[in-house]
Amino acid sequence: MSRHFSAEITDIRQLSREHFILTLHRPPSAPEPGPGQFFLIRLPRCGEDPLLRRPFSIFDWDEGKLRFFIRVAGKGTAILAGSGPGERIDLIGPLGRGYPEPSDGKRPVMVSGGMGIASLFPMIREQGKGGLLLYGARTSDELHLLDEIGATGIETETITDDGSSGRKGTVLDLLHDAVQSGKMEGAVVYGCGPWGMLHSLLGFLKENRMEGYLSLEERMACGLGACMGCAKEIGGRMLRVCLEGPVFSVSEF
Amino acid sequence: MSRHFSAEITDIRQLSREHFILTLHRPPSAPEPGPGQFFLIRLPRCGEDPLLRRPFSIFDWDEGKLRFFIRVAGKGTAILAGSGPGERIDLIGPLGRGYPEPSDGKRPVMVSGGMGIASLFPMIREQGKGGLLLYGARTSDELHLLDEIGATGIETETITDDGSSGRKGTVLDLLHDAVQSGKMEGAVVYGCGPWGMLHSLLGFLKENRMEGYLSLEERMACGLGACMGCAKEIGGRMLRVCLEGPVFSVSEF
Amino acid sequence: MDLSVRIGKIQMKNPVMTASGTFGYGGEYSEFVDLDRLGAIVVKGLSLQAREGNPSPRIWETPCGMINSIGLQNVGLDAFLKEKLPWLRRFQTPVIANILGSFPEEYSNLARRLDGEVEGIEVNVSCPNVRKGGILFSSTPESLKEIVGRVRDSVKQSTLIIKLSPATSDIGQDALLCEKEGADAVSMINTIPALAIDTETRKPRLSNITGGLSGPAVKPIALKMVWDSYRRLRIPIIGMGGITCGTDAIEFMLAGATAVAVGTANFINPSATMDIISGIEAYASEKGIRKITELTGGMQCS
Amino acid sequence: MDLSVRIGKIQMKNPVMTASGTFGYGGEYSEFVDLDRLGAIVVKGLSLQAREGNPSPRIWETPCGMINSIGLQNVGLDAFLKEKLPWLRRFQTPVIANILGSFPEEYSNLARRLDGEVEGIEVNVSCPNVRKGGILFSSTPESLKEIVGRVRDSVKQSTLIIKLSPATSDIGQDALLCEKEGADAVSMINTIPALAIDTETRKPRLSNITGGLSGPAVKPIALKMVWDSYRRLRIPIIGMGGITCGTDAIEFMLAGATAVAVGTANFINPSATMDIISGIEAYASEKGIRKITELTGGMQCS
């Protein structure tokens, strides 16, 4: 079992112009990831440019495969999107501290903004039935994967910035509603999304003294805690997103 | 008509582990090349590494296509070999001074060592019937394209360094034989191959005061005569292989 | 939208010029570049006499860059004035002659003879001083000062630009010295001294052993040097080093460059300069920038 | 085949060490690297007190390279001695502590306390001198001399290595100064000062504005500096800058390095050091090299 391995691309499914699902054949030697962990992927087919690996949350896996849900954000993700089945990719992972399981009897509430769903999906899959998903995106086009989410049996509420599907607003609005309707009693919150959203969510959780876990992003080089490149100020200390995170407890802030 | 254009790969035919023929769709805007000219190819699918374009002689063309005969010599050619139909490639060319036609009544004799055949093939095709090809390679495996050469009707003699096909020796041995048997009377020689071979050929031609044209190789950046990167000492001056060459007359040395 | 910039007395319609040694004498690229659309054309470095330069091989590719040791092969001043310059005069674009020498006097002679013939004279000070055992003119403040002083005395009409070497501990200080000695502008960076070795033969990849590194690899280094200099200078900076696209050019302007030069990128994309001008235009119109000069030094550090 | 090399009193089983700051305190990579197989382990730069370093973002990718401005975050000397070093002692591999300071005294204190505890002390002189308005210790011969002199006086048992900055006009001279002041070895190059700007926000890509460039992009520059220094030094050189494979390491040795360090490559390939050792072995056996030290300075220039 080695956390550094190579895997073959078996499928690249385009969900929109910008979004795709990368499916890899999971070699038997690849260790089992947990929800909220991530992999560092070395871009295929390039010389030494782009140089660094790219971090992606594990979206889904089983014995035979690893799946990543990816948005084209720049040249590295564009190279990935343009790859094809049969090509091999070099990975390091699973890395980092993922989402802890909800403590006994607590209801898991997943709060996802935009691409946050990539990291939260394994929680949805594992905790689905009893849980609640508050799912926001800019437009209805970006409310991806509602089918796969629906199949887990999770209670789901959606919202878009532009009102193109369901309510108009942000997941924070959904959260306030959920509180109103008593759905947040005994809840433990798992949040992933843009920093602005996480920041508001953090404020909310702190204010309401609620248990919660937030997944952060930062540029990375080593992914192993060695380079200090991904450190972020959290609770007055510089913590490594790759090692002490990417998931941090609200109590750490 | 622009000498800077992009073209689609229509086929990559592997001739051996190291050798392949790259066929591109020739866009109508691409100007007509001449024998001995070359193109600068930008490697597909890479970021800025490898940075420079790679020079390749035009091997064959018609209205609809451009063909290059390429040996994998390093990382750039390996990237090309790994490309596939449908990918687009950016080209500059045709560039440089190619082989002049034989003056009236002279018999064209092509002297090819190793990959030299890539550059000489258009001469063989155009001058084939009346001409003579002296074709040497390291082993019989590297005597590529004998079929296509045969189809031109040219008189061909082959030789290999290891004797694995035909005689054992170099094209210079073939040349001496050709002189013996009177085949070089009124000949004009076109040579392409490794520098060692060209150097001997040059000595031979000078000594025998024969007309001849040699195609040289040098590392290139611009291919347009601007950077002075490809200059080689020829006849006491630093001449640009990309502009004053790649084909030089024996009289220039 | 106003893309024009001024370097000394040179009024340029946009900030994009060519980098010396990468664009020949202009004609080599006229098939791919509308020379009238360039901000300025900087030609290959000129010496008094024609030079044959170094033996081959002269170039080597490195990660995201290349090393060259052309050894300053050029047609010489006379041939430039007789054969190359008249052709360039067919275009509206200012011409900047890059000069180099082996002795201080070679610089002043070149400068005197070019003064008034070209809009700008760019002085390449990264040349070995033959009289001082081959150490570069740029390598001590004293010799840099001597060269700048001499060319300043020789140039009355053209704009005088000193092209600085990155092989220094403080390029801002070198630039300041040039300003004090009366330079109208500085350009930076020249190539960075570099080496590559063939492990098979154990020989250097270049006949000259070492050469100068250019291309995208050096961009972050060049940007830092422009920014260091900008904060200390009043005269304008021409920024270069690895610029391949419009946003690269904008980065240099934000770091403090008034104009930019495009070098190695010409080899990769022969119409790079045109694409970069279009890229700057697109950026300016998208961001609602009226005058491109607003960008110079506009990096926001707080 | 003998791959062993000697740096001062440090006997290494092969020439491959880790570059400070890219390998944590060793443990971070133990899953991918057989620490017993390394020539030496150089740990992250240590200060007397723990440091939190710069705010994020701290890294940015550039063409074939990266810029970092970690700001020297580290656990501090005490935690290193108590928590990190004992763990490293489980391995046969020499440990080299990299030290940094804000004042000359911080260097000498660190050196004194580490002397004898680790096989080697590598002094990072590319740090801002807080007492002199933040200019780097490496930026003048005087301040470089002061630091080297002070640490030399403090180090009696460990091997003393000075790590040089490439931001200088003549690294060979800096290296010679270190030799004269009694350094046992020099290592080069540290990262090259660099800048990158986000043209969308006009802000620098790093919170610290500037940072240091490393990775394959800098390799040709580093090689040139090693070669310049080699010709003037008697003490050994540890070469680094962009080494990613065995032949890169061989290139550095041919240019004059006795040992090499692997930095940024660890991030791309976590077992890079192992692959590089294997690559050197393969090269040596293919070329029939009995002692790897034969390679040092073996570039053939004629």
Ligand SMILES: Cc1cc2nc3c(=O)[nH]c(=O)nc-3n(C[C@H](O)[C@H](O)[C@H](O)COP(=O)(O)OP(=O)(O)OC[C@H]3O[C@@H](n4cnc5c(N)ncnc54)[C@H](O)[C@@H]3O)c2cc1C
């Ligand atoms: C722990 C973690 C998990 C992630 N999971 C996912 C995921 O499941 N799906 C997905 O689409 N994206 C995910 N991201 C974001 C993803 O890593 C970036 O979008 C990607 O690196 C962009 O690379 P690029 O070359 O396309 O963009 P460029 O902008 O060209 O990249 C330039 C540099 O910035 C870095 N960078 C750019 N954006 C980010 C970012 N948001 N976070 C970290 N580094 C960045 C790149 O890694 C690279 O080093 C995750 C990021 C982290 C840190």
Ligand SMILES: Cc1cc2nc3c(=O)[nH]c(=O)nc-3n(C[C@H](O)[C@H](O)[C@H](O)COP(=O)(O)OP(=O)(O)OC[C@H]3O[C@@H](n4cnc5c(N)ncnc54)[C@H](O)[C@@H]3O)c2cc1C
């Ligand atoms: C005018 C001309 C015509 C050519 N025609 C052909 C052809 O038809 N078929 C073919 O297979 N090869 C041809 N070559 C050689 C071909 O250009 C090189 O094999 C190729 O550039 C190697 O690139 P690489 O990245 O695989 O090798 P690398 O060794 O990784 O290349 C490193 C650098 O060296 C340069 N380089 C390496 N070998 C040569 C060489 N022999 N000549 C010039 N530059 C070189 C590369 O362009 C690159 O800049 C020709 C060369 C020239 C100058």
Ligand SMILES: Cc1cc2nc3c(=O)[nH]c(=O)nc-3n(C[C@H](O)[C@H](O)[C@H](O)COP(=O)(O)O)c2cc1C
């Ligand atoms: C092949 C080549 C030749 C050069 N010749 C000169 C020259 O003659 N004079 C000069 O001042 N700079 C010369 N330079 C340096 C460039 O003008 C420029 O400063 C440097 O290449 C950095 O820019 P770039 O990365 O865009 O190429 C040359 C560069 C290259 C690549």
Ligand SMILES: Cc1cc2nc3c(=O)[nH]c(=O)nc-3n(C[C@H](O)[C@H](O)[C@H](O)COP(=O)(O)O)c2cc1C
């Ligand atoms: C993230 C990072 C952190 C570094 N930290 C240190 C350090 O603490 N002390 C030091 O002397 N050098 C430090 N360096 C410089 C490296 O040790 C090395 O000199 C440089 O990166 C060049 O080698 P490379 O190109 O192989 O990375 C650091 C480099 C990187 C990339």
Ligand code: FES
């Ligand atoms: S990415 Fe290197 S410490 Fe986190």
Ligand code: FES
């Ligand atoms: S390759 Fe530039 S002059 Fe020939």
